[in-house]
Amino acid sequence: MAHIPTPRAAVTTLPPYVPGRPPTPRPGLTTYKLSSNENPYPPLPGVVEAATRAVAQMNRYPDMGCTGLYAALAERLGVATDHLAAGTGSVAVLYHLLQAYCEAGDEVVFAWRSFEAYPIAVTVTGATAVQVPLTHDGRHDLDAMAAAITDRTRIVVLCTPNNPTGPALTHAEVDAFCARVPAHVLVVVDEAYREFVRTADPVDGLALHRTHPRVVVLRTFAKAYGLAGFRVGYAVAAPEVAAAIRACALPFGVSSVAQAAAVASLDAEEALLERVDALVAERDRVYAGLRAQGWDVPEPQGNFVWLALGDRTGDFAAAAEGAGLVVRPFAGDGARVSIGEPEANSRLLEMCARWSG
Numbered sequence: 001m002a003h004i005p006t007p008r009a010a011v012t013t014l015p016p017y018v019p020g021r022p023p024t025p026r027p028g029l030t031t032y033k034l035s036s037n038e039n040p041y042p043p044l045p046g047v048v049e050a051a052t053r054a055v056a057q058m059n060r061y062p063d064m065g066c067t068g069l070y071a072a073l074a075e076r077l078g079v080a081t082d083h084l085a086a087g088t089g090s091v092a093v094l095y096h097l098l099q100a101y102c103e104a105g106d107e108v109v110f111a112w113r114s115f116e117a118y119p120i121a122v123t124v125t126g127a128t129a130v131q132v133p134l135t136h137d138g139r140h141d142l143d144a145m146a147a148a149i150t151d152r153t154r155i156v157v158l159c160t161p162n163n164p165t166g167p168a169l170t171h172a173e174v175d176a177f178c179a180r181v182p183a184h185v186l187v188v189v190d191e192a193y194r195e196f197v198r199t200a201d202p203v204d205g206l207a208l209h210r211t212h213p214r215v216v217v218l219r220t221f222a223k224a225y226g227l228a229g230f231r232v233g234y235a236v237a238a239p240e241v242a243a244a245i246r247a248c249a250l251p252f253g254v255s256s257v258a259q260a261a262a263v264a265s266l267d268a269e270e271a272l273l274e275r276v277d278a279l280v281a282e283r284d285r286v287y288a289g290l291r292a293q294g295w296d297v298p299e300p301q302g303n304f305v306w307l308a309l310g311d312r313t314g315d316f317a318a319a320a321e322g323a324g325l326v327v328r329p330f331a332g333d334g335a336r337v338s339i340g341e342p343e344a345n346s347r348l349l350e351m352c353a354r355w356s357g
């Protein structure tokens with residue numbers, strides 16, 4: 001038999017990334033995908049047109065320097081372009097950052113349960129994932145995370161609001177945390193859901209980055225901006241860090257179509273904010289409805305809610321499927337349900353009212 005070489009040990013132990021499933025079509029029932037925290041709205045005004053113009057250039061490589069996107073972001077965010085590094089989704093940007101800073105023997109601290117891409121992205125570099133349990137109400141335990149930092153720690157990742165549990169950190173607590181983190185550690189603030197936060201003291205990643213240059217802010221066009229299918233996100237970081245991320249990125253990773261759509265999305269802010277407000281109103285309706293039914297739900301600040309169902313998670317996902325809703329189960333732990341169309345959200349509430357596990 002031919003000998004097939006084996007991949008690195010780290011690769012053979014990678015946890016799988018489980019994508020949210022699409023619904024199976026059901027005759028006579030509209031089905032909804034509430035499993036990937038996507039935006040249920042169609043593209044923002046002007047975005048399809050900009051993307052279509054870029055499609056006509058598909059015989060050419062994209063602008064590797066993302067010039068138009070960096071210029072638009074720099075103006076919008078008030079940062080110089082050398083603080084920016086784009087990638088095919090902010091997940092890719094995180095991969096490049098980890099590749100630039102971590103190797104075997106290094107440690108990366110993050111909360112758990114949190115975004116399922118983190119342990120995969122860390123493990124693939126050969127570094128060790130140090131997972132700090134959330135508090136019982138689904139929040140980061142910042143004291144425990146600070147205590148988990150060692151001489152080998154290269155990066156700490158904060159996810160706010162936390163996917164999949166929902167609560168957001170406050171600006172004051174992250175600011176105080178950053179001040180405690182030793183000088184050899186970068187702090188990643190993953191703000192994938194920042195537009196949905198409605199707390200009194202929301203995290204402002206850019207302000208944190210200005211105060212603490214070792215803060216790396218991750219943002220994405222996938223959620224509020226509704227460009228999940230195009231794969232584009234970015235980091236705001238110190239110029240040295242941004243340069244290291246860009247150095248590790250795939251050449252020509254962000255497609256011409258994605259660059260054009262992202263720039264056009266930044267121009268459609270008014271429509272974006274209206275949609276985000278509507279999604280937030282729906283989220284708050286679902287949260288209030290679940291609480292009125294007696295569900296103990298961590299405070300949702302993203303576009304999703306978390307049902308800590310434990311052993312009943314699989315049964316719940318199956319019951320949701322029966323009602324035409326695809327949720328994202330995490331076996332033995334809980335189900336994350338994205339906020340979707342009002343009809344989908346109402347159906348979730350009806351189904352939860354009937355659920356007795």
Ligand SMILES: *Cc1c(COP(=O)(O)O)cnc(C)c1O
Binds near residue numbers: 089090092219220228
């Ligand atoms: C969705 C998400 C991202 C962004 O994903 P991309 O589609 O790769 O931009 C990043 N972090 C968290 C916590 C997310 O949930």
